[in-house]
Amino acid sequence: MAVSFKGRRLPLLLSVAGCAALGAAALAQSDAPEPVRKQVAQAADIYAAQCASCHGDNLDGGQFAQSLSDEAFKAKWAGKNAQALFEYIRSAMPPGNARSLPDDAYAALTQLILSRNGITAQDALAPNSPVMIRTQFPLASEGQPDVGGIGGLSKRYPNPPWPKAPDRFASYTPVTEAMLQTPAPENWLSWRRSHQGLGFSPLTQIDKRSVKNLTVAWSQALPAGPNMAEPLVRDGVLYVFGYGDEVFAFDAADGHLLWRYTRDLPKDTALTSKKTLALYGDKLFAATSDLHMVALDARTGKLVWDSEIIDDPEFRNPGGPLVADGVVMQGLTTQKTGGSIIVGLDAETGKRLWTFNTIPSPGTPEGDTWNGLPQDKRHGGSVWTSGTYDAETGLALWGVAQTYDTGPLRDRKPGMNNDGLYTNSTLAFEPRTGKLAWYFQHMKNDQYDLDWVFDRVIGTLDVNGNPTRVVMTGGKEGLFDALELATGKYVKTVDMGLQDFIESIDPVTGDKHVKPEKIPGADKGAVAVCPHAGGGRNWSPTAFVQETGLLYVSARDVCMDMVPSKTGFLTTGVNIEYMPPPDGDGNYGLLQAIDMQAGKVRWEVRQRAPYNMGVLATAGDVLFTGSMDRKVKAYDQATGDLLWQSGVAGVPNASPITYAVDGKQYVAIVTGAGNPLAFGLPQVTPELALPPVNSSSVVVFALPED
Structure with a gap:
C-alpha cells in the first residue's frame, strides 16, 4: 500500500512514520471533520519528507529552524488567517526552493500547522477559499511567551536595539507625467x-x-x-x-x-x-x-x-x-x-x-x-x-x-x-x-x-x-x-x-x-x-x-x-x-x-x-x-x-x-x-x-x- 503525492508513490512506511511523529497533531484533530483529518494525514507525509529535518519531527523546532507550535510562533501569527500562513510558506519554503510543491501540498501543511496549534478548521483548506480566509490564529495573550525548547530570547541581558531600517515608503507620492518626462x-x-x-x-x-x-x-x-x-x-x-x-x-x-x-x-x-x-x-x-x-x-x-x-x-x-x-x-x-x-x-x-x-x-x-x-x-x-x-x-x-x-x-x-x-x-x-x-x-x-x-x-x-x-x-x-x-x-x-x-x-x-x-x-x-x-x-x-x-x-x-x-x-x-x-x-x-x-x-x-x-x-x-x-x-x-x-x-x-x-x-x-x-x-x-x-x-x- 502506498500514498500518492505529486506523481510519486510514497511507501506506507513513510506514511506511518510521518503520522507517528506527528501524533500530537493528529490527536488535536480527533474531533475535527473528516476532510480536515484526511488533509492532516496527507500533510504528515509531506512534512516528514520536506520540513522535519529543520523544524523537528513534531513541529517543536530543530537545530536549523524555529518551532511551529510554541507561544512565540503563536504570538507572531496572532490575528492572522490561514491564507496569510499559506502564502508565506508557499513563497518561502522549502528554503532555496520555494513554490516547488503543488498548492494542495502547501494547503495541507497549513492545515497541519493549524492543528498542531490547537486550531480546528471547519473543512479542508484550499487557496483563497472562504474557510482559508475565515480560519485564523487567536489574538495574542498578555505576558511573556513560554517558548520552551530551542529558540526564543532570554531576558537575562537586554538586547541592544536592532538597527532601524529606513521606511522607503513613508513619504511616497504618486508618480506623475512630469516625473516620467524628467525624473x-x-x-x-x-x-x-x-x-x-x-x-x-x-x-x-x-x-x-x-x-x-x-x-x-x-x-x-x-x-x-x-x-x-x-x-x-x-x-x-x-x-x-x-x-x-x-x-x-x-x-x-x-x-x-x-x-x-x-x-x-x-x-x-x-x-x-x-x-x-x-x-x-x-x-x-x-x-x-x-x-x-x-x-x-x-x-x-x-x-x-x-x-x-x-x-x-x-x-x-x-x-x-x-x-x-x-x-x-x-x-x-x-x-x-x-x-x-x-x-x-x-x-x-x-x-x-x-x-x-x-x-x-x-x-x-x-x-x-x-x-x-x-x-x-x-x-x-x-x-x-x-x-x-x-x-x-x-x-x-x-x-x-x-x-x-x-x-x-x-x-x-x-x-x-x-x-x-x-x-x-x-x-x-x-x-x-x-x-x-x-x-x-x-x-x-x-x-x-x-x-x-x-x-x-x-x-x-x-x-x-x-x-x-x-x-x-x-x-x-x-x-x-x-x-x-x-x-x-x-x-x-x-x-x-x-x-x-x-x-x-x-x-x-x-x-x-x-x-x-x-x-x-x-x-x-x-x-x-x-x-x-x-x-x-x-x-x-x-x-x-x-x-x-x-x-x-x-x-x-x-x-x-x-x-x-x-x-x-x-x-x-x-x-x-x-x-x-x-x-x-x-x-x-x-x-x-x-x-x-x-x-x-x-x-x-x-x-x-x-x-x-x-x-x-x-x-x-x-x-x-x-x-x-x-x-x-x-x-x-x-x-x-x-x-x-x-x-x-x-x-x-x-x-x-x-x-x-x-x-x-x-x-x-x-x-x-x-x-x-x-x-x-x-x-x-x-x-x-x-x-x-x-x-x-x-x-x-x-x-x-x-
Whole structure:
C-alpha cells in the first residue's frame, strides 16, 4: 500500500512514520471533520519528507529552524488567517526552493500547522477559499511567551536595539507625467529611465576617474531562469521582475526585501521574461505570462486590479508596459495568422480602452500592401519591446517587427503592393484613444528577419538649420533612422557599416533599395548577407546623450548564409546559417558611438565576446554594458577606452541602470541567460558556453566608502 503525492508513490512506511511523529497533531484533530483529518494525514507525509529535518519531527523546532507550535510562533501569527500562513510558506519554503510543491501540498501543511496549534478548521483548506480566509490564529495573550525548547530570547541581558531600517515608503507620492518626462536625478522611473527612452542618467559621482574603484555593494538572487528585466528605482526602492512572474521590491541601498508579489499562473502557462515594469501614480504595472496586465500597489505589492489582455495561448508578451496620459499600453507577439495587437487599458481601473491591430485589413490603404493576401493569411507584426512617449506632442511611439512568412511577399504581383504594413514600422498613437497619428515603415517587404521593433529614442537634432524634435531607431541591419517626431517625416539614416545588401537609400523618403542578387529564395543558391538575422543590433537598447548628439549601441558583427531548404526557417524556402564576415578578425562584439547629427561613427570597440546587454550612459562620461563572457564593463564615452570590468556569476542579460540613495550612486544589472542574445554565437564562439547552472540575480555596484 502506498500514498500518492505529486506523481510519486510514497511507501506506507513513510506514511506511518510521518503520522507517528506527528501524533500530537493528529490527536488535536480527533474531533475535527473528516476532510480536515484526511488533509492532516496527507500533510504528515509531506512534512516528514520536506520540513522535519529543520523544524523537528513534531513541529517543536530543530537545530536549523524555529518551532511551529510554541507561544512565540503563536504570538507572531496572532490575528492572522490561514491564507496569510499559506502564502508565506508557499513563497518561502522549502528554503532555496520555494513554490516547488503543488498548492494542495502547501494547503495541507497549513492545515497541519493549524492543528498542531490547537486550531480546528471547519473543512479542508484550499487557496483563497472562504474557510482559508475565515480560519485564523487567536489574538495574542498578555505576558511573556513560554517558548520552551530551542529558540526564543532570554531576558537575562537586554538586547541592544536592532538597527532601524529606513521606511522607503513613508513619504511616497504618486508618480506623475512630469516625473516620467524628467525624473529626479536619483531615480530610474521607467524603461530607459524616462519616457524619452534615452538610457542616460545625469548622475556624476561615478565618473571616468572613480569608476575603476567600483565594487559590489549588494546582490540578491532572483528566481532561476531567463531574465531580461531592466529594474526601476523610485526614492530608494528598486523594483525588478523575476522569472516565473514574480515582482520584487528591494531597498535600493542594501538589497533587503521590502515586498514580493508572486503570480498564480494557470497550469502549463508558457513562461516568458519581461523587459520592463512601469510606474504611474501609486501603482506598479506588470505584464504576466498568462496574458494579463496587473496593477500592484507600489508600496505594498498588493494586487489592485487584474485585467486580461487576450485569451489566446498563441500570443506572448515579453516586452513591457508603457504608461502615459493615464493609459497602460502593452504590445504582444504572435505567429498566429492575422497579426498582433497593441492594447490600451485605463491605469486606474484596468478597463480596456482600445485595441490596435498591427496588420491592417484589406480594403484600407495600409491594408492593401500584402500582395493580395487575405487577412487570415498574413503573419507577423509582433511587438516585443516597450514604447516611449513624448509629452510635447502627446504621442506614444511603438515599434513593430517583421513577418516570417516571407514567401507570399517576395515577388510583387502585377497591380499589387507588397510592402507588408505595418511590419518594421514606427507607430505614433494618441494614448487615450488609440488613434494612429502617423506611421513610418523603415524597411518594406523584409526578406531577412531583420526587425525594427526596438527602442524609440526621443531627442533634438538640427534639421535644415532648425532644432527639431526627432525619434531615432535602428533595425537589425545596423541602420538608424531619424524622423520628425510631430509628423513622422523622414530626416536621415546613419549606417553602422555592418550591412551589405542595401544598395541605396532615398534621401527624401528613406526607402531602402535592396540589391537584387541579395534577395534569397529556394529558387536560388545560397545567398550571403550581412548582418545575421540575430543582428547587427538587436533588442538591447541604445543610450543617447543630447549634449553631444552621440548614440551608443552594442551590436554583433556576424553574417549569414541564406541556404535553400525544403523546410525553411523563412517561407521563401531558406534556412539561416552563421557566417563570419568577409575578412573578419574573429571579434564579433561591437560597441559604437554614432554621431546622429554628423551621420558618422565616431569610434568603435571590437571584442571576441558578443555584447548582449543594452547601454547605459551617464553625465560622468561613462558607458556601461555587458557581454557573453559574463563581464560587465565601463568605457570612456569620448574614446571607447575600457575603464573598468567585473565578472559576474550569470550572463548579464538586461540593460544596466544607475540611481542614487542618500547621496550615493549605484549601478545595477540583472543576470539570467535565456533571451535569444544570451545564447551567444555558439557556432562561431564555441568557447563561450552558457553557464552550466542557469541562475538569475540582481547585482549592484558602488564606490567603496571613504
